[in-house]
Amino acid sequence: xxxxxxxxxxxxxxxxxxxxxYFDQIKADGLEQKVPIIRDDMGVFIxxxxxxxxxxxxxxxxxxxxxxxHWMLLxxxxxxxxxxxxxxxxxxxxxxxxxxxxxxxQVDLRRCWAEEFFKDNDQQFDLIFxxxxxxxxTGMIEDCYRCLKPGGTLVVDNIFFNEMVFGxxxxxxxxxxxxxxxxxxxxxxxxxxxxxECSFLPLSDGVLVARRTS
Numbered sequence: 001x002x003x004x005x006x007x008x009x010x011x012x013x014x015x016x017x018x019x020x021x022y023f024d025q026i027k028a029d030g031l032e033q034k035v036p037i038i039r040d041d042m043g044v045f046i047x048x049x050x051x052x053x054x055x056x057x058x059x060x061x062x063x064x065x066x067x068x069x070h071w072m073l074l075x076x077x078x079x080x081x082x083x084x085x086x087x088x089x090x091x092x093x094x095x096x097x098x099x100x101x102x103x104x105x106q107v108d109l110r111r112c113w114a115e116e117f118f119k120d121n122d123q124q125f126d127l128i129f130x131x132x133x134x135x136x137x138t139g140m141i142e143d144c145y146r147c148l149k150p151g152g153t154l155v156v157d158n159i160f161f162n163e164m165v166f167g168x169x170x171x172x173x174x175x176x177x178x179x180x181x182x183x184x185x186x187x188x189x190x191x192x193x194x195x196x197e198c199s200f201l202p203l204s205d206g207v208l209v210a211r212r213t214s
Contacts, residue, residue, distance in 0.1 A: 005041060009041060009044075012044075019071075019074060020074075022070075022100055022101055023067075023070060026065060026067050026070065026097055027067060029093075030064070030065055030067055033065075035064055035065050037064060037065065037068070038067060038068045038071070038131065038157060039205065041203060042068075042204035042205075042207065043067070044071075045203055045207065046072055046129065046155065047071045047072065047074050048075060049075065049153070049155065049209070050071075050072045050073075050074075050076035050079065050127070051075035053076075053126065053127065053153060054078070055125070055126035055127035056078075056079065056080065056126050057079070057081075057123070057125045057126050057127070058072060058079050058080070058081045058128070058129065059081075059082050059084070059128045059129070060072070060082070060084065060128075060129045060131075061084050061114045061128065061129065061131065061132045061140070062085060062114075062130070062131045062132030062133075063081075063083030063085045063091075063094055064085060064090055064094065064131075065090050065093045065094050066093075066094040066097045066107075068129060068131060069083055069094070069098070069107060070097070070098075073107075079127075080106050080107075080108070081106060082107075082108045082110065082123075083107055083109045083110065084110050084112060084132075085109075085111065086112060086113050088111055094109060114136065114140060114143075115136070115139070115140070115143075118140070118143040118146075124147055124148060124152070125147055125148060125149065125152060126148075126149055126152050127153050127155065128144050128147065128148055128153075128154045128155070129155050129157075130144065130155065131156075131157040131158065134158060134161060134179055134182065134186075135179050135183075137156065137182070137183060137186040138182055138185050138186040138189060141186070141190065145195050145196070145212060148212040149212070150213075150214065151211065151212060152211070152212050153209065153212075154196070154208070154211075154212070155207065155208070155210075156190075156208040156210075157204065157206075157207055158204075158205045159183065159187055159200065159206035160205050161176075161179065161206075162205060164180050165180055165183055165184055165187070165206075168180060187200070187208070190208060190210060194214070195213060195214045196210040196212060196213065197211045197213050198210045
């Protein structure tokens with residue numbers, strides 16, 4: 001399957017317009033510095049989703065060095081983004097990339113934990129993109145619901161946790177068992193949430209797309 005996706009992405013790169021060159025630099029820096037960034041198939045998906053729904057406002061939980069931010073703005077250039085990250089160095093790097101791309105005026109970068117942001121926030125968003133510490137996903141379900149406009153969309157990346165939700169190897173148990181259990185709980189709670197209509201997609205490392213229905 002991995003070979004299929006590699007071939008598919010290579011083929012699609014030949015027949016559709018490529019992102020601007022600075023995408024390559026952000027990706028290369030992320031891989032070199034071992035900073036978590038979304039996979040390219042996830043980037044293509046989130047760009048397509050943004051181009052379809054044209055969110056006026058986006059909340060990005062875990063903006064890192066801005067790779068996903070740029071994919072979303074590529075799909076919806078008029079959107080305004082609030083980007084959260086607690087890592088000061090990554091946030092400064094994120095700011096530099098956005099200055100270079102010319103999108104800095106549309107992105108409000110905030111150094112804080114998502115839980116802190118939710119405590120004081122009364123703004124509602126058209127789209128929330130969640131790509132932060134997996135152990136915190138479950139605790140933010142109701143906050144994300146509250147901060148989404150009715151009809152708004154929640155997108156959550158890495159719901160398969162590098163395929164570990166399918167089963168842990170013996171050498172992974174000690175380090176990852178708790179995190180995997182929390183993520184499974186998140187997936188189950190979201191699938192049963194009365195205020196969300198959910199689709200779980202076998203894309204990238206697993207993607208949840210949920211629409212607030214009430």
